[in-house]
Amino acid sequence: MLVGLRGVSPASDTMSEGTLERNRAEKALITKTPTHSQLFPKNSGVKNYSDKNGNDVTKAVHKGRKTFAFWTLVCLLFILAIGNLILTFTILAVLRLGQGMESMEFLPEHNAIKFFGDTDFEHLYKKDGLIESFRDTPMTISSENGSVMFNLQVKPSRYENKLTVNTSGVFVRGVNALELIDPDSGEVVFSTAAADMNIPDGVNNLHAKQISVKRITSPVDEDLTLRSETSAHLRGAEGTHMESKELFWSADQDIYLKSINGSIVLSGKEGVFIDVRYLPIAATVNRTDKYSQGTGQFKVCVCMPQ
Secondary structure: OOOOOOOOOHHHHHHHHHHHHHHHHHHHHHHOOOOHHHHOOOOOOOOOOEOOOOOEHHHHHHHHHHHHHHHHHHHHHHHHHHHHHHHHHHHHHHHOOOOEOOOEEEEOOOOEEEEOOOOOOOOOOOOOOOOOOOOOOOOOOOOOOOOEEEEEEEEOOEEEEEEEEEOOEEEEOOOOOOEEEOOOOOOEEEEOOOOOOOOOOOOOOOOOOOOOOOOOOOOOOOOOOOOOOOOOOOOOEOEOOOOOOOOOOOOOOOOOOOOOOOOOOOOOOOOOOOOHHHOOOEOOOOOOOOOOOOOOEOOOOOOOOO
16 A cells, blocks of 8 residues: 555755755846946946846936936026026117117118217227218217317327317317318318408307417408407517507506517507506605605606617
8 A cells, every 4th residue: 555655765855955955046146147347347346236127226326317417407508598598688678789779879871870969988989080960960079177189090000199179279280271161051161271261250259368370350340359358468470560540458457568679669640649547546655755745646658769
């Protein structure tokens, strides 16, 4: 009855246990697979492990970090671009840039720049030397506590002063002629090339600090008046000659007639008169003098030539 039964020997039990331990060791070796980092230890010292499905866990995490850094950089660049765009539109709105600016407009068809209102410049360079205004808008050039100078570039880095306007006057140097033209009629109001200067109609007074001319005349039926608030000096390099129907001199203080190397001639058809009523009267020096009861005295001295 016990023919079909096999007994189990102790040797077979020992073999079964050894086989089971060997299978466990092989399974552990199969689960721990070598990665690229293990094959090439010089590139990375970190050992990578795969899960039960064979996925590389460390490589997936590293790739996720790269993706996050990339999109972070893209977002930063996008924010900077939006900020730069807002700043650009703000500058355009403040300066009112377009075809021009708030006080300046470009006219490319006329090859010109139009300024509105007051414009402050330290230096203004014009290639053709033309600075003009519109017909209905006068142009004023002024300087605060300084001079307005117009220079001409004759050579590279070399300039010559041609026109200077300051509180002392208007100075023109090294030019053939200076002309002032009426913009409405186009007539020449003043020109240094003209032999005579005629004051146009409507101009009654001419104010100047110093005038160097050869001759000053007025029409026969009109008076010529030379007037100064402080003092007036009439000086001629070779003498001064005055001729009129009636010559009238008046001064608040003194009138000096002086000739350096010539003579002074006062000649009139009906004589020369001095109104002594307007001459200053000198008071008496010594009141104990016998003439102290007088009202004062004056003296006119005339030196006759030898």
